[in-house]
Amino acid sequence: MSEQTLQDELKGAKKKSAKPMLWVSMISMVMFFAGLTSAYVISMNREDWVTFDLPQAFYISTFLIVGSSITLFLSQRFLKKSNLSASRILLVISLILGIGFIFYQYEGFNQLKSVGLYFTGKGSTVSTSFIIGITLMHVLHLIAGVIVLLVVIYNHFKNKYSATDMLGFELGAIFWHFVDVLWIYLFFFFYFIR
Template identity: 80%
Template sequence: MSEQTQTLEKELKSAKQKSAKPMLWIAMISMTMFFAGLTSAYVVSMNREDWVTFDLPQAFYTSTVLIILSSITLFISKYYLKNNKIAISRIFITLTVILGIAFVFYQYTGFNQLKDLGLYFTGPGSTVSTSFLIGITLMHVLHLFAGIIVLLVVIYNHFKNKYSPTHMLGFELGAIFWHFVDLLWIYLFFFFYFIR
């Protein structure tokens, strides 16, 4: 391989790395606008005569604690990676994924708790308010599944020794997306808690 080709490859790699974070921020801004639109539609629909008010399922409280804990374990993992304690960092990133999966489980449990109250997404037992709640929450869960896939890729690369204190871009991108999904759920949780 010629020196000119190697230089070109390095420049392309550098350009990709420089554009990775801005592209991620653009994607997250788009997702924020999407959920802002959904929650705005929720607020507008509250004026309907058939609007039904209900308490959030208890499982949603548990899932909120779990996703906050998952962000904390991710911060800890990044801290240990920066300090070149790779093995400990791997433990905490793995724990982050486990907490993310537990979050999804409790979201599913919350949907079942709504069903137990006779509140459904569609059909004769559905209401506008439960359809919005379940629909918006399901959209968030889809984004969270994407976050879990991202974290699994990060874990794979972590175990392949692709990250170090001086080479953390992939890890940082995964962490930014995960923290975004975390903050998005916290926003949705408090939105549904206070705006009924």
């Protein structure tokens, strides 16, 4: 067996296992957040539970992350049509919107603090600790998503993707859309279950 044939087989095996491995990791993240939101629901029965409105910044961040998924989806469509320049522009816009999401999450934490709701310490409550803790865990996943987008952008500008070879792009897009859907779930969860 030649070295080229061996490399082709290894590449094929990598392609076959990449998406299933990503799906397994995303399922584990779903279970993690399901556990956190379940604990939130159970804790609502406590006597010291405090209800409050979601910060306005969380609404803005929701629009930003949905917008980033839309631009990433369009970027992938342009890549499939071999329109690399449009694909790259939309990919960078997705990144900017994702960073805007993180900024507005931080602003949301500040808005909670400004009304006397803290994550830890004297002014903290169980409910604020939960909402900030769960949101912070999501932001950490989104930071991972931003790193993924940076890698995809770097590879895209190095011409590593094409209409026929876009596995890395697809994996990054799947993860990014997952993080988007996860935030929408958390947002509506906190909106309706207080």
